[in-house]
Amino acid sequence: MEKKIQLPTSESHDLQGFPCPHIAVDVALMSIDPRDEYPKLCVLLHRRGPGHVEGMWALPGRFVRERDTLSNTAEQAVALKLGIQGTNVQQLHVFDDPDRDPRGWVMSVAHIGTISWERCIENTHHLRDVFAAPIRDHELDLPDGQSRLPYEQREIVRYAVKEIRRQYSLLPDPGHFLPDEFTLLQLREVHQAVQDDEIKADTFRREMKPNLIPTGEFSSGGVGKPAELYRRRDRSSSTVPSLSRSTRNRRRTPVEETF
Amino acid sequence: MEKKIQLPTSESHDLQGFPCPHIAVDVALMSIDPRDEYPKLCVLLHRRGPGHVEGMWALPGRFVRERDTLSNTAEQAVALKLGIQGTNVQQLHVFDDPDRDPRGWVMSVAHIGTISWERCIENTHHLRDVFAAPIRDHELDLPDGQSRLPYEQREIVRYAVKEIRRQYSLLPDPGHFLPDEFTLLQLREVHQAVQDDEIKADTFRREMKPNLIPTGEFSSGGVGKPAELYRRRDRSSSTVPSLSRSTRNRRRTPVEETF
DNA sequence: ACACGTTTACGCAAAAATGCGCTAATCTTG
DNA sequence: CAAGATTAGCGCATTTTTGCGTAAACGTGT
Numbered sequence: 001m002e003k004k005i006q007l008p009t010s011e012s013h014d015l016q017g018f019p020c021p022h023i024a025v026d027v028a029l030m031s032i033d034p035r036d037e038y039p040k041l042c043v044l045l046h047r048r049g050p051g052h053v054e055g056m057w058a059l060p061g062r063f064v065r066e067r068d069t070l071s072n073t074a075e076q077a078v079a080l081k082l083g084i085q086g087t088n089v090q091q092l093h094v095f096d097d098p099d100r101d102p103r104g105w106v107m108s109v110a111h112i113g114t115i116s117w118e119r120c121i122e123n124t125h126h127l128r129d130v131f132a133a134p135i136r137d138h139e140l141d142l143p144d145g146q147s148r149l150p151y152e153q154r155e156i157v158r159y160a161v162k163e164i165r166r167q168y169s170l171l172p173d174p175g176h177f178l179p180d181e182f183t184l185l186q187l188r189e190v191h192q193a194v195q196d197d198e199i200k201a202d203t204f205r206r207e208m209k210p211n212l213i214p215t216g217e218f219s220s221g222g223v224g225k226p227a228e229l230y231r232r233r234d235r236s237s238s239t240v241p242s243l244s245r246s247t248r249n250r251r252r253t254p255v256e257e258t259f
Numbered sequence: 260m261e262k263k264i265q266l267p268t269s270e271s272h273d274l275q276g277f278p279c280p281h282i283a284v285d286v287a288l289m290s291i292d293p294r295d296e297y298p299k300l301c302v303l304l305h306r307r308g309p310g311h312v313e314g315m316w317a318l319p320g321r322f323v324r325e326r327d328t329l330s331n332t333a334e335q336a337v338a339l340k341l342g343i344q345g346t347n348v349q350q351l352h353v354f355d356d357p358d359r360d361p362r363g364w365v366m367s368v369a370h371i372g373t374i375s376w377e378r379c380i381e382n383t384h385h386l387r388d389v390f391a392a393p394i395r396d397h398e399l400d401l402p403d404g405q406s407r408l409p410y411e412q413r414e415i416v417r418y419a420v421k422e423i424r425r426q427y428s429l430l431p432d433p434g435h436f437l438p439d440e441f442t443l444l445q446l447r448e449v450h451q452a453v454q455d456d457e458i459k460a461d462t463f464r465r466e467m468k469p470n471l472i473p474t475g476e477f478s479s480g481g482v483g484k485p486a487e488l489y490r491r492r493d494r495s496s497s498t499v500p501s502l503s504r505s506t507r508n509r510r511r512t513p514v515e516e517t518f
Numbered sequence: 519a520c521a522c523g524t525t526t527a528c529g530c531a532a533a534a535a536t537g538c539g540c541t542a543a544t545c546t547t548g
Numbered sequence: 549c550a551a552g553a554t555t556a557g558c559g560c561a562t563t564t565t566t567g568c569g570t571a572a573a574c575g576t577g578t
Binding site: 018019020021022023063064065066067068069070071091093094096097098105107109 | 277278279280281282322323324325326327328329330350352353355356357364366368
């Protein structure tokens, strides 16, 4: 059954008459909690105040104000809900079910961001309405017996976990959980927390080396042979090799959206 | 300089008073043109009609109508501008510069889709306003001496090329350029077109096999030993292995957006 | 001062992957 | 029926990667 589409000779591009959705952003801001025996990947939640399911833990979010950008809105959401300024965020996915919000037609643009644990704690340790929820198998351990996040925030977290694991399979600590200089052990612990998988030291060191610059300086104050400090190689350089197969060939089936 | 953020005790979530942007979608619909000695990856363009820079070649796009979804709008854009129905699309990126459209505040959600060459030709061969533009080094060969695509469509094509190459490094022909049954040579030609790189037959066959199901049937009508036909293994199966390093360890620096 | 634990880095064997030559099998064409 | 073209797999050399044992270097406790 072949139906030929009649191509319109002209189509009104005047914006009058096109209703438009409200645009919200949600942010999965991630950090690495080093407090347990093994550092672990977390997502920062805030507890909602009066006016919107008070007391419920949620990802920070915010409506886009007039002529504002998504990333600016996302950063404001993080600032207002988590007390953290100046975070870099990236888009993940747009959720566009017209019935997803009972208040009206709203699209939500999910974002992902990363923050070091030190900077996270520095900004939020005094706040009782901010919580770092650890991630287990793409799910969050929510506090206060809460069973699930509102709207599609559960899916947002899954998207975020998948995306950060993908990026960490390509480059050393692209999310800058670590400061500018770090040891191989610190780097490996971060990668293990992100990938939720054990990574062999030898293999890891060999594949990181091409993307790291030895500083010539060594760590001090720890037990054992002092570790050399490294910096990330500037990845804008055209000579940066991508990681070898062992980082990328992690035994995980790419269960992800394809065409 | 530490500035504590005053968390609001309540925030108005009523949608009144929030201006909102118009939402457009753009689609980079990709196909594999087999007509030359080597098949090559193409993006489908349409020539704009009266009312909007008549005569300019562009990616199909469309404003989101009231309470419609992004994917439905993208599919309608493809249907109306390219004459192709029922394409699957995926989101790539949201372009949100408030000054990007002189007519007003518009955000554009870029999408990627794929279509077999046969189905593409079947729907568009009679149309003079549809063109399959070959991709060279992330750029398009535009017809009629046109130097560049409008708005951010050049970037959209780059996003699309990167995304399709990434997906083709993970699974055999996830974009279904090929029909349900195909030979290894056909599969390899498609992968070579997408990756724009030579792929050795032996290595390719070894890494594809775990994700393919031999049908027991053979191709006919060609010269030489008939090749066996394969189907893609259902990737929802938990036993599907991801591709080995040789497909993924292609010498390309991941020059892409990270945090 | 020494033993011990911890960490780093290297040498080396083992394992895995790659690429090529070769061959057998099978089809089409003349 | 012969020749050419193509597919597919095997054997094997080479290359690459992995993982382990070990030495070196440090801090801590005795």
